[in-house]
Amino acid sequence: MVERRKPIGVAEAVKKVMQYQIKTEIETVAIEQSYGRFLAMDLVASHDVPAFDRSPYDGFAIRAEDTESASSDNPVSFEVVGEIGAGYVFEDEVKPFQAVRIMTGAQVPAGCNAVVMLELVKELEVEGKPTILIKRLFKKGDNISFQGEDTQKGTILVKKGTEINPGIVALLATFGYPTVSVAKKPVIGVIATGTELLDVDQPLEPGKIRNSNAYMIMAQIERAGGVAKYYGKLDDDLEACLTATKQALEEVDMLITTGGVSVGDYDYVPAILKELGAEVLFNKVAMRPGSVTTVANLGVKMIYGLSGNPSACYVGFELFVRPMMRRAMFNNAPHLRKSKAVLGVDFPKANPFMRLVRARVDYQDGKLVASPSGVDKSGIVSSLGGADCLLLLPGGTRGYEKGMSIDILLLEDSQGSEWPWDNIVASYK
Template identity: 35%
Template sequence: MNERQQGEARFRRRAVKVDEALRLVLEAAVPERTEIVPLWEAGGRRLAEAVSATTDWPPFARAGLDGFAVRSADTAQASPGAPATLRVVDTVAAGALASADVAPGTAVRIMTGGAVPSGADAVVMLEQTADARVFGQPAVQVKSAAEPGQNIAPRGEEFGRGRVFGQPGELLRPGHVALLGTFGYAHVPVYARPRVAVLATGAELLPVEAPLAPGRIRDSNSAMVASLVAQCGGTPILCGRVPDEPVAVAQAIANALAQCDIVITTGGVSVGDYDVMATLLQSIGNERSTEEQHEAAPSVDAEPSKDEKRFVTDDEHACAVKVEMQDELDDKVLARPMALPQEDAAVMSAVHSKVPSQYASTVTASPHSEEPLHPQDDRLPSNSRLLFNKAAMRPGAPTSAAVVSGKLLIALSGNPGACFVGFELFARAAILRLSGASREEARPKQATAKLVGSFDKGSPHERFVRARLYTENGTLYADPLAFGKSSMMASLPAADGLIRIKAGSVGAAEGSIVNVILLGALGYSTEST
């Protein structure tokens, strides 16, 4: 495919429905890496192997409260007016054993958790007794009849030896940790935290520490994505920034794949001249045609539109670009001027001069650093396969995904709002799946809410609207936030959820019931609210 044909192909991308795109991502995310962690670190992780009871539990009949271990038959006639008087022959604390059996007419003082001595079949609570003396020896008066088994936890009541109490993929809660400790699991087999490479593309990007320069912006996406990765249990590995050059980006992705389980890129997925990720992902299509790529994945627009077919002259080509750009306007607002190497060098020099030496190594290297990338090719490996390169959604339509060298690559928009939405819809699910969650558990958690105000939309694709969620009188409300365009960040901190506005030209009316994807801590529950 020559450069012109590949450029044309970028405008003939077929939009896959969000649910279908999510299915493809979850199928490609296969949890494999496991590790053994100390018990105290196991909470919040997912089991890699089944765990079972190593003994009966409780391992012996034990007292459920402080009182006296007795033979129930000795108390059959006891009442407050005519208590049964029993001679106390021993005292048993938790962790100790009685030195004598409970014979007829005797009792043993026992503490909560203590092993019930042989001969006793009930424990009478302390409040139902009174101290007494018989021939100068300690005794107890029992004021009510005891039933056999009263206040005794029999051996194996909760668990029999060998009973499984945790399955592979099960999320370990504090209660699981207590059971693991009870049964002697000092170390626990769990799925490893996914190592997630975060790579930003774009010559317009500056380090966060750098002063702004004309036409340049700071790379805020990398830190945001890293924070989101950590929030859902992954280990973020920041790979810095690379320019809009296929060779450099391909090599950076190859380096990231060598040390990580999944790669997330931001930027370069739209249809501009410098959108390098779109070019790289399209190169995968050289191995399999677009029709083959989506044979098992129904697309929203199965047939190319008349505008997509018009690639004859340069003018017509430009016209077709405009059509596609109109479709992806929400996801492409920043121009990408190519930076001069000396500009970056000057910026980085200024930054390093202000950073204490002990922190200097944390500053991301310039994409135009003199240290070579040693690029080998401007394409992704031939054994790669494209999952999708456009999703039927707003914002974030150019969001793409592929499997490269057996690992998942998710390419998110460079616009912060679209990047955020793309992560929540696809990347979070992939990370949870790689952490050991089932495909169903990894899906975004949804609830229904009543819409505050109305929402109009022009795009026919499904829309994901940032919203504040609150409850009044037992009803969950979703209030759309302002500054909701893909390039806008102001509403991101306040977003509790994403309202799903169905595909079509009609939005949603005030008071209508809408589906909402729960974000952050709200989205961790395995049950819908």
């Protein structure tokens, strides 16, 4: 008999999932391996930047007061008493009308309070001594990068939970972190179910299709920052699925099954969840595609029954799995980043459920314009390749028109959002 399921709203469904927490762990990696990981600590400036008063140019360090009378007509002469490369320190004290040749980045010698750029001096020799002529006034502090002017010791530069980009790697190196404390990548198990599935290396057979969802989800797991563990493709056999599920749950933080969640006779996910004693949060969501999405909790682990339909599976992952992963890596904007965009084409088909349409966002004259990346139909995979966002089209009785302002979720953005599910509207402005 057909089981009747009550759909819940998308926002409510995501909220239900986010009430649970999976395990979070910390590990230490070498700075060279830190790119793309999530900081498990605040990155604090361990010293002032610059750490000392330094020269931003190649030039000569002087005492500014000695240039008081300098002009084109009356150049002032300075004896060059030494030179100092970046990384060296000038040990002597610089006296009036003395100058020290200084390289970019080097520490300004004691006694000096200005740097004159190389191009602005005339170099010559006077009585066998290297000398420079300066033709204008310099003020105290001219061309000096002062200690702490960029960053003061103790400043929090990057917050815990931030994804490490190349700039953050530079900061880690600057402040002396040869190793970095990062969130351990959550391990997500993947099981594909369905007698109709062939392995990717099998030839096509009548009535069968190749298993694409499992490989797709593994890439989505990697993109979201986790580690995928594939448990293979199972036949539609309850006992086999149950055994595999139990084994997988021992080894992963979350487990995803694809297929086996609709109300057809061969769908075992509900039975498996019951057998495991898992708490089913919902088994139907008011969205297209992906209405037959099931999420369940078992202690610190989550179990997802995603649809066997590739689009639904894709969307289900991004909505319900990704934010759990990213929050477990301390990220406080774990959901996909939301933005307004202009709808690039008509979308006449109304649906009582919210539609999440795979789309591509284009920047047109500084505005975001989003259009479906292919015909959005169940079971169609060819539009997935071009998708970099999801259109959010609220459920209702009318379709949507080109030029309307809508909400989109960006798929390839690392910034994320704290909670994108309020005020999803499509309107003319």
